[in-house]
Structures are given as structure tokens and as C-alpha cells.
Amino acid sequence: MNRKEQTAFKKFLSIRGMGAALTAFVGLIIIYIVFGIINPSVFSGQNIINLLRSMSKYLLVGVAQSYVMITGNVDLSIGSVVAVSAMISATLMTKGMAPVLACLIALVCCLALGVVSGVLVGKFKLPPFIATLGTMFVGRGISYMVNGNRNTDALATGIGKDTADKFSNIFYYGKTFGVYNTFWIALIVFLIFFFIMSKTFTGRHIYAVGSNVDAARLSGVDVVKTTIKVYVVSAICCWIVGMILCAQAGMGNMEAGNMYEMYGVAAGVIGGVSPLGGAGILLGTFAGAGLWQTLENGLNMIGAQVGMQRIVIGVIVVGAVLLAELRGRKKN
Secondary structure, three states: OOHHHHHHHHHHHOOOOHHHHHHHHHHHHHHHHHHHHHOHHHHOHHHHHHHHHHHHHHHHHHHHHHHHHHOOOOOOOHHHHHHHHHHHHHHHHHOOOOHHHHHHHHHHHHHHHHHHHHHHHHOOOOOHHHHHHHHHHHHHHHHHHOOOOOOOOOOHHHHOHHHHHHHHHHHHHOEEOOEEHHHHHHHHHHHHHHHHHHHOHHHHHHHHHHHOHHHHHHOOOOHHHHHHHHHHHHHHHHHHHHHHHHHHHOOOOOOOOOOHHHHHHHHHHHOOOOOOOOOOOHHHHHHHHHHHHHHHHHHHHOOOOHHHHHHHHHHHHHHHHHHHHHHHHHHO
């Protein structure tokens, strides 16, 4: 490697959060290979595309939570917003409403919850834990009430089997180029928000708010507007996950999205997004979501109990944050 290439490589590694992201990708590869050696069926083509489809939900909630965490905040309402998306869209479809209109109405409701969270945190300066805890309960309550405190009937009862199948194929069961549409949807959303975060003023403002909110305000950043934006991004991602879960089940489930806010935190911090704000990139979140799903998939395929799966993943989440903290101390 010549000097010019060395300089370019060092510049690449110096990108904020790139080191942690690469560490997560290396960990993902190692874990995948280890599980593949234990059980060769892990390497099968069908398992790979199933893994990609399953990780898509974690990737989307990871993007949602990463946007919020980079500003130094947190969103505990993610799971509830997912449920609102799934239940409102499914309920309307079982009443005969066209899927496109039902999904758009669900989107508006999800955006409303995101804006409320952003206003409470950004404008009224409520602690994000308290503000989004409130919207979490409100969202879950809406998901219960929208269909009279019960899960919906099958989508086909309202929009017919053909239309219900088309909806399910678009968001979950259908494939494009041999890969499930779920993954392509998540990848497109990821690329859009990755571009916004890394190449636009909005992205710079998000990092500025997370690094030092007072300095950001003095430099002209609209902190309130930026905070609302990240919660709106979170709401959009949650809305899509709600569509995916609705398509997967063929109905609406009041408990949809349960614990997804924690899955989002895990995907982000495993990939190097700091829960304290100002650090991390979405490439790391991609790796974190992949590592999480690979762990879950691999442990399941080797017959590990669910409890053991949770323990292993929990240890890795804590280890990732601890490693980031030690790396930060070393730099200081």
C-alpha cells in the first residue's frame, strides 16, 4: 500500500463512528462463520435470505433509534408506534378500505405521535425518557382501542383474498431478484436516511445537537426543529415495520412491536451509536442489526433455549457499549 492509499485509508477510518462500525461488521462475519461451522445449514441460500428478511425489522427500528440517540435522546415509544401502524391499517382494511388509503391514514397517526414526542422533548425540554414513556403508553392504548380491545380479523375478510395476498407479498412474502421484498424495502429506507445523515445539513445538525446542544444553538442550529425531525424519522420507520408485521400475520395484533424500542437500541449500540449522543453512523446500525439477527438465527439453529439467546445478546450489547466507552477514554 503506497502513501496515498495509506492516507486515504486513514481518512476512511477517521470518519466518525467508522471504527465501531467496522468492528461490528467483523464481529458479524466471525459469528456467522462460527455458527456455520457448528451447523452447515446456516450457510444455505434459503437461510441467508430468511436471515435478511428477519433482520429488516431490526434494521428499521435501529435506524429509528439511532437517529434519536445521535441527538442524545431516546425513543421508548417505538414499539407502540409500530402497533399503532399495524392495528390502524389492519382495522381499516378489515372494514373494506383500500390498502393504500389505510396505510396512509396509519402513517398520519404515526407521524402525529412522532411530532408530539419531538415537541415535548425539543420545545418543552421534557426528559426524553419521560416524554416518550408517555407517548409509548398513549400509542399502545390507541392500538388497543382502535378495534375494541381485540386483534383484528384476517385482512381478507375486508379487502378480499387477492388484495390481501398482494399486500402481504409487497411487504413480506414476495421476492424480487430472489430476495424478499422486506429486505429491499428496509435497504431503500436505510440508504435514504443514511444519505440524509451523512450528506445533508440536517445530518450535521443532528450530530451537532448530540455533541453539544448549547453550542449547536449558539451556532444557529434550530434545536427544536432538529429534535422533531429525528422523532418524525423514527415514526416513519416504525410505520413501515407495522406494515411488515401486518403483512406477515395477515391481521393486526395489539401487541405488535412489543420491545422493539429495545431492539432498536441494541442494533444501534452494537454498531457503535453512542446512547450519549453525537457519535455513530448508520453503517454501524446496519452491522448491528445484522449481528443481532445472526446471533438470534444461529442460536436458534443450534438449539439454544430462548433464555440463553437473550442472555448472550444482552452480554454483547453491554460489551459493545463498554468497548466504546473504553475506546473513548483511551482517546482522551
